[in-house]
Amino acid sequence: QVQVVESGGGLVQAGGSLRLSCGVSGRTFSSYAMGWFRQAPGKEREFVAAIGRSGARTWYADSVKGRFAISRDNAKNTVYLQMNSLKPEDTAVYYCAARISYNAAVPPAEYDYWGQGTQVTVSS
Numbered sequence: 529q530v531q532v533v534e535s536g537g538g539l540v541q542a543g544g545s546l547r548l549s550c551g552v553s554g555r556t557f558s559s560y561a562m563g564w565f566r567q568a569p570g571k572e573r574e575f576v577a578a579i580g581r582s583g584a585r586t587w588y589a590d591s592v593k594g595r596f597a598i599s600r601d602n603a604k605n606t607v608y609l610q611m612n613s614l615k616p617e618d619t620a621v622y623y624c625a626a627r628i629s630y631n632a633a634v635p636p637a638e639y640d641y642w643g644q645g646t647q648v649t650v651s652s
Contacts, residue, residue, distance in 0.1 A: 530554035530641045534624045537646030540614055546648060548609040550624030552641075557605040558582075561632040563639055564598060564609045566620035566648075573623065577609060578632030587632055592618075614650045621645040 536548040552560060563578035577598040578587045586598050595614075600607040607624065625639035633639070 530626065532624055532626055532641050532643035534622065534643040534646040537622060537648045539649045539651065542614060542616055542650055542652050544614050544650070545610070545612045546614065548611065548622055548624075548646060548648075550607045550609075550643060552605050552607075552626055558602045559628060560626040560641075561629050562598075562600060562607040563625045563627065563632050564607075565623045565625060565636055566618075567623070567645075568620040571620075573636050575634045575636070576622070578634070579607060580631050581629075585631065587634070611648070614648075616650045616652045618648060619650050620648060622648050 531553045534550045540546055561580050564576040565573050566576050567573040575589050577596055579598045579600050583600045595612050597610040623645045624643045626641040627639045
């Protein structure tokens with residue numbers, strides 16, 4: 529059984545930074561492309577960033593490009609989301625997802641396994 533567990537959320541002031549981590553167990557981690565998504569109250573879940581199985585390719589939503597960075601450590605079965613220059617509009621529950629594919633994808637429906645989410649709150 530595959531488990532996806534996020535950590536690292538919290539409360540931060542605007543302009544600050546947070547690093548989210550996501551661990552995956554139950555199957556060879558390097559067989560997954562990984563994605564980060566977020567969902568604010570009253571809004572649909574939206575794509576934030578993704579990384580391919582090897583880590584060579586990454587994708588970002590325009591709203592976070594230049595501020596967020598996704599990376600992975602296949603030896604530690606973990607993917608990270610470094611979030612810098614945070615804004616109040618980044619406030620949301622952040623979800624990590626795994627996709628059994630070489631490349632990542634943008635639509636949430638393309639992902640096979642999901643974590644429970646971690647809250648990120650950015651105060652102004």
